[in-house]
Amino acid sequence: MSRDGRVDDSGTTGWRFAFSRRWLGYLAFAIVFAIACGFLSNWQLARSKEAAAANALVTENFDSKPVALTDELPTLGSFSAKQEWRRVIVTGTYERDQQLLVRNRPFNGSPGFEVLTPLRTADGSLFIVDRGWVPTGNKTDAPDHVPAAPAGSVSVVSRLKASEPAIPGRSATGDQVGTIQLSVVKQKLDGADVYTGAYGLLDSEDPAPATAPTPTVTSPPTQDEGLHWSYMIQWIIFALIGFFGLAYALVTEYRKLNSDDPAEKARAADRERRRRAKRTDADVEDELLDATR
Template structure:
């Protein structure tokens, strides 16, 4: 009979963490964190865009008007930083070439916007959006359009960029689907049309007795939204992914090494601390459970 004592079984330790399964979990956590990083960066970019748009509104909406030819030195000139910039121009409305923009809801009501070309002193046409009119009884046009002032008029307007086309939206006659200035130019049949930007009417002299409803009378709401909050949330989600992986890894380690004396000692110490943190309410609940 051998007197040799049986060898103690070696503790598994952390070797399991290098298995294919756990390496797969780690890869998934990394991919998830990278995706969260991209989404967080996207929200940061959105926040910067909103801040830049607000800065443009603050700088331009109530600023002193500048001459149209100074703001737009060429017919195709326009920069996004000029949105809402107030310009002044003197000319004569070409009332016979007025256009209506279809499908322009305002305060929840369907309607049209009225585009009237203004012939400037240098012979070019600047498109002025004179305002909004409700859909008429025939639904395909307003019941009536207040006429633009005749003769020379001085207009103060806010610049807006030419709009893109909307797929499937068409218009005929004196109507257009959007304020796409290249299409407006074709409708007017004039070579000298400002195609970079048009003007939302602010005021004009002389003022007519009746006019379409102004679509913009106060600055747009300057709200940067919740982009910063969302950006931080995505970072937290990435950290939660790694925290969850670490928690699962430690739990697995404790299960696999439950027979190791050192791990047993650590488990006993954790239990002791847990019991030390018990409140009076916990003790009362235990006594009530035992009495049942």
């Protein structure tokens, strides 16, 4: 037998050809392919677990018992991703004359603004509270009316949200900002002591005003867990298909190289009998039509 598995003078090779360099190369490729599929399958599983954990964290934080702001954010720059949506309570006075509007904030398909009102806490620092949404006005570059924040001392319960990143090309002037980027908000407030790690999405305030901006979030948002489990299984199937394909090609070549072997001839005849036994009337008719052409 030659190195590439070709038939020798005896007309039969058995399975010796499977140990040729060519077939060992095919096997190595199938193994590498299966390993790659395994890594991709594991990656999809990890992503599914991450999405599930993120949803569980949001649900837990969204309905958490409110704790003091200074307990959650001990410094002005404190914040971690695990604190998002956690409820905090803080008492202070709204700085109504320093209120800001966030541009380009659509809600339920309508354009509008979100209202940011600084809340001055007992230590003199400012905690930014997103009090809700108002629609654009007749001039489109400003709302017609913004409900006033409560005057005097107020107790605010809000959900923590991270400072937003800058969006290239989006800017604003006057009492407006392009995004809730707290470093920019701090500049708008003349460098006052502002919490720059996180702001609060209003949940409730006491005393409550007669009118207020529309709340933007009333139920916990959920992250779509996607089709990670389906993709994970698909990658496993792809790995198996690689081995099944290799096995099919191996058997096919075995039958071809050993076609003169009496034992293989008998097996081939038996396979042909079983194939013919499974033929339907339609198969027979097709063969007759092909024969007359």
